[in-house]
Amino acid sequence: MVELKKEIDKLKREHNAVILAHNYQLDEVQDAADHVGDSLYLSNIAAKTDCEVIVFCGVRFMAETAKILSPDKVVLLPEMDAGCPLADTVTGSDVRNLKRQHPKSPVVCYVNSSSEVKAESDICCTSANAVKVVASLPERKVIFVPDANLGNYVAKHVVGKELVFWDGVCNTHAKVQPGDIYLMKEKYPEAKILVHPECSPDVVEAADFAGSTSEIIRYAESSTARTFIIGTEVGVLCQLRSTQTQKQIFLLHPGLVCPNMKKTRLQSVYDALLNKRYKIQVEESVAEKAKQAITRMLEVV
Numbered sequence: 001m002v003e004l005k006k007e008i009d010k011l012k013r014e015h016n017a018v019i020l021a022h023n024y025q026l027d028e029v030q031d032a033a034d035h036v037g038d039s040l041y042l043s044n045i046a047a048k049t050d051c052e053v054i055v056f057c058g059v060r061f062m063a064e065t066a067k068i069l070s071p072d073k074v075v076l077l078p079e080m081d082a083g084c085p086l087a088d089t090v091t092g093s094d095v096r097n098l099k100r101q102h103p104k105s106p107v108v109c110y111v112n113s114s115s116e117v118k119a120e121s122d123i124c125c126t127s128a129n130a131v132k133v134v135a136s137l138p139e140r141k142v143i144f145v146p147d148a149n150l151g152n153y154v155a156k157h158v159v160g161k162e163l164v165f166w167d168g169v170c171n172t173h174a175k176v177q178p179g180d181i182y183l184m185k186e187k188y189p190e191a192k193i194l195v196h197p198e199c200s201p202d203v204v205e206a207a208d209f210a211g212s213t214s215e216i217i218r219y220a221e222s223s224t225a226r227t228f229i230i231g232t233e234v235g236v237l238c239q240l241r242s243t244q245t246q247k248q249i250f251l252l253h254p255g256l257v258c259p260n261m262k263k264t265r266l267q268s269v270y271d272a273l274l275n276k277r278y279k280i281q282v283e284e285s286v287a288e289k290a291k292q293a294i295t296r297m298l299e300v301v
């Protein structure tokens, strides 16, 4: 592992590359990365980097977002079939249909969506800025795709808006039930329960805090509480356990493991740099329109 990491560093220098890793990546991948964070943070880094090559350790929509923001860079996704089933629940044509049904309503799309969906949308959002993005729109009625749980969370936190939802959910977060929270509260009454807004509304309601992966990490780092129950993908828990050694950190549900995020291993990162694979391409006309929606989001926050 140490040798592989050294080889990766060498290739990185040779290719003038930067390695970005989402908070859900395996520890070995997060350790090799230059930047680790949530979707919003990584999008900002991808937009500003001077490096010629971006190795995006995450899933396809994240790498596509990086390519759209930095079209002159080579963007590599180390595992070609690391996708997002939530993103696949909605297509560009579904969004066009929604726009026909609600012609005066802007479309907000969660970044967990394809480039085609982004191209059909007025503005993107991530879980870290969804409330701010929707609140920034002058229209009262807003179409929100594809995550209905995040949409519900937004609807509760923005005043005076009506949201039209798509019924997509994240299969991993959907496994969590309110009963899991009650069980954990019984076992660890002092614990803070921190969940992702991709969890169902009743789970979010029963938790102490809901936020993006990085917001969950910051909450646990800065809180004086000693015990935390994490209601998002296990990668966040691994990261917290290594830095917050004085605190007890537990996973809310054993099924909080995203199979797509776990496809990328340290070896995949090495192979990606060595063979310059898998190069992300986004069709120019799609990329141009999608970029407007992403850039508009980055300007809100």
Ligand code: 13P
Binding pocket: 023, 037, 038, 039, 040, 112, 126, 127, 128, 170, 196, 198, 211, 212, 213, 214
């Ligand atoms: P964050 O934006 O909170 O990192 O979440 C991304 C994601 O895909 C959650 O499942």
